[in-house]
């Protein structure tokens with residue numbers, strides 16, 4: 001039985017997969033079981049931030065595996081302490097919680113925000129509503145699905161978690177209306193600076209500023225879901241830096257440990273002590289291998305020169321594609337890009353790229369690039385050669 005048959009016989013078919021079995025990868029190229037090579041413009045949905053098997057990253061993870069791979073959270077490990085210190089110093093946040101995925105990071109943010117208001121205003125105040133945006137994506141657990149502002153996700157799994165209300169992105173009037181309709185009931189506003197799964201759509205700066213103004217007035221926490229946009233993806237370590245704001249809570253995951261499961265919730269001074277002993281936890285949270293991988297990622301990415309290069313590489317891609325007669329628009333920031341086409345369907349282009357040795361993603365009706373952050377210009381150009389040929393057909 002071949003790999004694909006064996007897989008499909010034993011694994012629930014929740015994903016639409018391509019008939020490709022990836023066997024290994026090196027730097028920014030994946031190799032399938034037939035030896036065919038693919039340039040990687042997806043990095044496993046933005047997780048392999050340093051590409052495949054980055055030398056320092058492999059060394060850090062292997063060395064940690066030889067020391068201790070897990071301890072439970074009843075004990076301390078140095079690698080966790082080192083990673084946490086480095087991440088807090090890099091981002092300017094006061095404290096963090098360790099989880100294993102984007103959804104878990106957001107679950108933590110949701111619990112933290114609700115407890116912040118519970119502690120301060122009491123149970124009777126029922127100050128527990130979290131405003132999220134239409135077309136957002138926050139995860140696949142029941143609470144994060146409930147937070148997700150897309151109706152397609154609100155099916156089958158009823159009842160969903162109450163206490164989430166949607167506002168239209170970039171609509172300040174709608175934000176004000178929902179806030180006043182729910183006066184003294186809202187504990188947080190949660191948003192992505194650039195909606196990733198929603199189609200690589202950046203929020204307007206004025207709208208983000210309005211969120212912060214309205215929240216400040218009412219002691220409402222701001223939660224920025226940077227699961228996809230964080231860790232250098234947009235050319236700043238946090239995407240919110242591009243918009244000149246510092247949310248009370250930031251969640252990170254995808255690219256944070258270079259491809260090992262991790263998710264963290266960062267809290268600023270105001271809310272760093274809300275989650276107390278026994279109020280939250282995760283068995284695998286803070287896994288030492290993930291922390292070792294995370295330190296290796298931060299060592300490279302949390303560097304101004306490296307981040308400038310992310311911007312330059314994004315600009316290089318933009319310059320090459322913007323005049324393509326089939327391209328009608330390019331959205332996003334840094335190395336998080338969405339490409340719109342005049343006549344072609346993104347899904348068809350994605351499949352043709354795969355057939356021709358280029359891994360890309362889609363987001364709604366756009367082609368999406370989330371290449372490894374350290375991809376070279378040479379590899380970018382080879383990938384774009386493949387894409388341009390397909391667009392010309």
Ligand SMILES: *Cc1c(COP(=O)(O)O)cnc(C)c1O
Pocket residue numbers: 100101102103104106137138139140192196197225226227228253254
């Ligand atoms: C991917 C993603 C999530 C969910 O992350 P998982 O690791 O799949 O749980 C949440 N929010 C955003 C913005 C994402 O892009």
